[in-house]
Amino acid sequence: MSVSLYPLATLAQIEKTPSREDGIPQNLEEDLRAYGCKLISQAGILLKQKQVAVATAQILFQRFWYVTSMKQFGIGDVGMGALYLASKLEECPLRMRDLINVYDLLLQRAAHTLSSSQHDFKYAPMSYFGNTFYDLKDALVVAEMQILKRLGFHVNVVLPYGTLVNYLRVLGLTNRSEVCTRAWGYLNDALQSPVYALYPVPTIVSAAILLTTRHYGIALPSDPENCWWELFDAEWEDVWSVCGYIMRLYRQKDPMEQMQLLTMINKKGVRQWLEENHSNSDVR
Amino acid sequence: MARSRVRLPFTTFHPFVMSATSTSAGPSTPSRKRSRWDSEDNSPDSPPQLAQPQKRRAKSEQHQVKPQSLKATNSTPANAPPRITAQRKQQAHSIYVPPRTSHPPLMPSRSVYCYERLNSIEEGSYGVVFRARDKETGDIVALKKLKLDEEKHGFPITALREINSLMVCKHENVVGIREVVVGDTLTQVFIVMDFIEHDLKSLLTLMPSPFLQSEIKTLMLQLLSAVAHCHERWILHRDLKTSNLLMNNRGTIKVADFGLARRYGDPVGVGGLTQLVVTLWYRAPEILLGATTYSTAVDMWSVGCIFAELILKEPLFQAKGEIELLSMIFKLLGPPNSSTWPEYSSLPLAKTINLPPYHPPQLRQKFPYLTAAGIDLMSKLLTYDPEERISAEDALHHPYFSESPHPKHPDLFGSFPSVAAGEKRRKPDSPAAPIRAADYKLLTEFDLP
Ligand SMILES: Nc1ncnc2c1ncn2[C@@H]1O[C@H](COP(=O)(O)OP(=O)(O)O)[C@@H](O)[C@H]1O
Ligand SMILES: [Mg+2]
Numbered sequence: 123m124s125v126s127l128y129p130l131a132t133l134a135q136i137e138k139t140p141s142r143e144d145g146i147p148q149n150l151e152e153d154l155r156a157y158g159c160k161l162i163s164q165a166g167i168l169l170k171q172k173q174v175a176v177a178t179a180q181i182l183f184q185r186f187w188y189v190t191s192m193k194q195f196g197i198g199d200v201g202m203g204a205l206y207l208a209s210k211l212e213e214c215p216l217r218m219r220d221l222i223n224v225y226d227l228l229l230q231r232a233a234h235t236l237s238s239s240q241h242d243f244k245y246a247p248m249s250y251f252g253n254t255f256y257d258l259k260d261a262l263v264v265a266e267m268q269i270l271k272r273l274g275f276h277v278n279v280v281l282p283y284g285t286l287v288n289y290l291r292v293l294g295l296t297n298r299s300e301v302c303t304r305a306w307g308y309l310n311d312a313l314q315s316p317v318y319a320l321y322p323v324p325t326i327v328s329a330a331i332l333l334t335t336r337h338y339g340i341a342l343p344s345d346p347e348n349c350w351w352e353l354f355d356a357e358w359e360d361v362w363s364v365c366g367y368i369m370r371l372y373r374q375k376d377p378m379e380q381m382q383l384l385t386m387i388n389k390k391g392v393r394q395w396l397e398e399n400h401s402n403s404d405v406r
Numbered sequence: 407m408a409r410s411r412v413r414l415p416f417t418t419f420h421p422f423v424m425s426a427t428s429t430s431a432g433p434s435t436p437s438r439k440r441s442r443w444d445s446e447d448n449s450p451d452s453p454p455q456l457a458q459p460q461k462r463r464a465k466s467e468q469h470q471v472k473p474q475s476l477k478a479t480n481s482t483p484a485n486a487p488p489r490i491t492a493q494r495k496q497q498a499h500s501i502y503v504p505p506r507t508s509h510p511p512l513m514p515s516r517s518v519y520c521y522e523r524l525n526s527i528e529e530g531s532y533g534v535v536f537r538a539r540d541k542e543t544g545d546i547v548a549l550k551k552l553k554l555d556e557e558k559h560g561f562p563i564t565a566l567r568e569i570n571s572l573m574v575c576k577h578e579n580v581v582g583i584r585e586v587v588v589g590d591t592l593t594q595v596f597i598v599m600d601f602i603e604h605d606l607k608s609l610l611t612l613m614p615s616p617f618l619q620s621e622i623k624t625l626m627l628q629l630l631s632a633v634a635h636c637h638e639r640w641i642l643h644r645d646l647k648t649s650n651l652l653m654n655n656r657g658t659i660k661v662a663d664f665g666l667a668r669r670y671g672d673p674v675g676v677g678g679l680t681q682l683v684v685t686l687w688y689r690a691p692e693i694l695l696g697a698t699t700y701s702t703a704v705d706m707w708s709v710g711c712i713f714a715e716l717i718l719k720e721p722l723f724q725a726k727g728e729i730e731l732l733s734m735i736f737k738l739l740g741p742p743n744s745s746t747w748p749e750y751s752s753l754p755l756a757k758t759i760n761l762p763p764y765h766p767p768q769l770r771q772k773f774p775y776l777t778a779a780g781i782d783l784m785s786k787l788l789t790y791d792p793e794e795r796i797s798a799e800d801a802l803h804h805p806y807f808s809e810s811p812h813p814k815h816p817d818l819f820g821s822f823p824s825v826a827a828g829e830k831r832r833k834p835d836s837p838a839a840p841i842r843a844a845d846y847k848l849l850t851e852f853d854l855p
Contacts, residue, residue, distance in 0.1 A: 130509040188512050210563040211570065213669060218559065266560045267592050274513045275569050275586035275595075322506055 129276045131188040131319050140191035145400050146392070150382075151192065152315070154392075156371060157383045158183055158197030159314040162205050165224045171205070172214050177313055178279045179208035182269055184319040189272045193396065195265065196388035198229060202258075203265025211277055222258045223247070232384045282309050282318075285327045289354055293331070293342060305334040308368055315367040321360055328356040329364035518587045518596050521549060525827075537601055537827060546827075547584060548601045554593040564665060569597060571641045571667040579632035581652055581660040602652035602660050603827060606712075610648060616719040619780075620814035621657075623807055626713055628659040628816075633709060634798035636661075637702045640671045646708035647688045648715055657819025670701055687711065687723050691735055691742075692792050694728050696754030703792035706801070710787030717773055732759065739788060740767045747790040779806040 141151045159180045166176035183204040186195075202225045209216045227245050234243040248254040270277065286305055287296070295301045308330035312318065317326050328351040335342055342350045351361050385391045521538040527548065528535045536549040552565045572583040582600040589596070606625075617625065629651065636643055643664060650663035690707035692700055714722035722738075725731035736742075741761040742750045750756055769781050769788075776784070783806040786796035796804070807813060 127509050129512050130506065132511045135512060185512055189514055206560060207566075210561075210566055215559070215563060263560050264592075270515075270561060271588055272514045274515045276510060276512070276573065277566070278570060278573055319512070322509065 128278050128280050129185070129273070130321070131185070131316075135188040136320060139188055141187060141193065144191045144193040145396050146192060151187070152370065153375070153379070153383055154192060154197050154386055155184060155187060155316060156314040157387075158201045161198065161225075161228055161387075162201045163313075164228055165202070165205055165221065168224045168227070169216060169220055171209060171216065172212060174281060175209045175212040175214055176205070177281055177310075178212055179204040180313040181279045181318040182208055182273070182277060184316045185273055186269055187316070188319060190268070192386075192392050193389060195268065196390075196392070198225065198387040199261040199265045200269065201225075202262050203267075203269050206262055207266045207269055207277065208279075211279070218259060218262065219255075222255060222262060226254060226258060229387065232387060236381060236384050279318075280323055282323045282327050282330075285323050286330065289324075289327055289331060292353065293350060295331075295335075295340070298338075301334055301338060301340070304337060305330045308333050311371055312364070312368050314371055317364045317367045321364055322355075324354045325356040325360045326364050328354050328361045329368065332361055333365055333368065515586055515588045518549070518589045518594065520587065521547065521598070523549075546601045548599045549587075550597045550599065552595045552597065554595060565595070567666075567668050568664045571636070571643075571664040572597070572599075574639050575632075575636045575641055575664075577632055577635045579628045579659055579661060580635065581662040599662070600660075601827075602654050602662070604653045604655075605649050605662075606651040606653055606659070607647075607649035609653060610715065610719050613719070617716055618811075618814065620811040621819060622713075622716045623811075623813035624657065624816055624819075625653075625659050625716060626709075627802065627807060627813055629661065629709060629712065630798050630802045632659070632661040633705055634802060636667075637705070637798055640669050641667055642670050642702060643667050643705050643708075645685060645688075646705055646712065647685050648712060648721075651712070657814075657816030686728065686731060687721050687725065689728075689731065690792065691732065691790055692753065694732055695750070695756055695759070697792075698754075700792065702797065703795040706787055706795050706798065709798070709801070710784060713784060713787060714773070717776065733762070736762055738768050738772060739785075739790065740765050742790040749791070749793075777806070777809065779804070779809050782806070 139151060141154075142148060146154075162179050162183060163176050165171075166173070166179070179201070183197075183201055186200055186204070190200075202221060206216060206218070206221055226248055230245055231243055283306070286302075286309060290296045290302055290305065305327075309327065312326060312330065317329075332351070334340075344350065349358070351358065382395070386395055520541055522541055524537040524539060524546075526534060526536050534551045536551070538547050538549045539545070540547055552562075552568075554562060554565065569583070569586055572580070576582065581602060584598040584600065587596050587598055588594060629646075633643065633646070641664075643661065643666070645663060645666040646661070650661070652660040652662045654660070688708040688711045690700070690704040693704060711722050723731055723734045725734050741764060743764065744750070767785065769785055773781060773784065783796075783801065783804045786804070787801065789795040
């Protein structure tokens, strides 16, 4: 039947991502991934792009970091490439120029935040014949091709929303709109985490339902021999782990941490961070 | 503490980008009514530090996760379900949820130099296809080079559709994609497929006599099940024709060339679907008449043309242009009218066409030896109204396939010299030749080694 087998990271890839190999701590990598995903979603909103394309882009983006280090490619460029590629995959292609303009704006906004300037942010549109445009265009084309190559052209993505609706129906929860809304929201938030590159959709949907039903204090059958998630072929440990990934997204970050991320949108910033942080204290 | 949750920077509120913690319900995660779950794990200051994802089955051999990361799992609320994974019986997965291990890993493309080039199969045609050998396994494969040069829009969307369709539509009767490999430059990308000895077009021209009815049924069933499979996965092929149907020496058809395929069922935006699809002879009348929305029915029309071609041993509508094609269709099927095709008059190009006076369909005259059931299936495939045209799924259950003669087992098909493999047909006077074109009829009765 209709099961498309989308790729998932292997255990070895999960335990040692290329970025971690290069000395980027796990927390920082997760934060940078989440930040890259946020840029994708902001670009999607500014471009009025369909949510399916944005979600697909975020999943491709997350997969990419299991085969590539952030020292080699920046989260900004790869995010832009992922959104460009995903928009084609979802049959709603973007104009290169529009996407480049929007990313330019987002990057300028980040730079403005970093500069701690007293003035309000004001976007300075670039010239189409200036270097910025051609640099970003090159970066975009390269990023798209690198995503394809490094993922072996396995760009098939399955989104979780249909599955959520089915499961909520099975569990008799469709009549509670706040449950549907919140579970749907968790699935969207999870797009900023790596879980779609790690677990099959049923596991992720079960996690969203678990978080939601716990939030509203809804009891579902959870005896050892009769657990609702088993109905959906999910394993408890996996569901629990997905919940952890999602909850970590809501972690309070201090403003310094936050600023740090803004400096690391491109690989130059990442390399600089690595130099500063590994010159004195050696890795592990 | 009620509003202490960090607003993720730049989190923008947008109807489509709905976040769990920004729902209209208002209170954000930490401020809600607390439960044991919350008090244990769910405060923003101490998010659960959970175990790294573990691949099941690998677990027993792999070293366990670091203890500190297991903390939260151990502090699972008492009412939480026990950890059952470890001793859990090997539960049968539903067919909808394949085990994690059957998902492919994330893997980069290999280099084209993993293959040794043998001969080119389709010389002259511009999408070059090579026969090649996998240096590691020795397998013979087909490499199709994608046309990528001078792309103004990055990687071409058509090439993406071709690759993605092949990956999504894996099926016994769809040519198997093995991988996508890359050359030295960004413009060299090759699809690696199983090598299939013949294409149906060359085969039909080379065969001295047409396929038997039993063979046609087998081929049609295979074609229909492939098409049904693609349609079920929301893929339109849009270029079904005999040169895009490959056949191996074991009588199995493989649908190939998804170069024009695309997904349907998306809300048709972005200018709708293009009209320039399907090689002329196999093109459905609604496309000829300028319809901008079309669906699976266009493939079914092509299947009808292929069905006819298998019987006739030559293409059904060999027209030089669209107008000639329409008049050939009108001649064979009788001109459409408001009862056979209600939407006809509203199609963009209908006004430019002068319909001939009414006459009944000529299918019986065209296919004098086809049974009544065969004619019925043909007419259901070559139906004007796309809404009424039979679906692949329904065609599979058509009585034509259950009446005598029954479909022949593919193993009983003859073997043919493969043009694609560079094999020559043996000279007719060579007595030792085991596979002679002239012996085709005889050979089809036997299972060849
Ligand atoms: N997997 C294959 N095995 C053997 N021959 C193939 C294979 N794929 C394609 N061919 C040959 O190459 C020809 C062209 O391939 P196709 O995919 O149809 O490309 P095009 O888009 O140029 O029509 C086919 O008609 C067939 O003869
Ligand atoms: Mg072709």
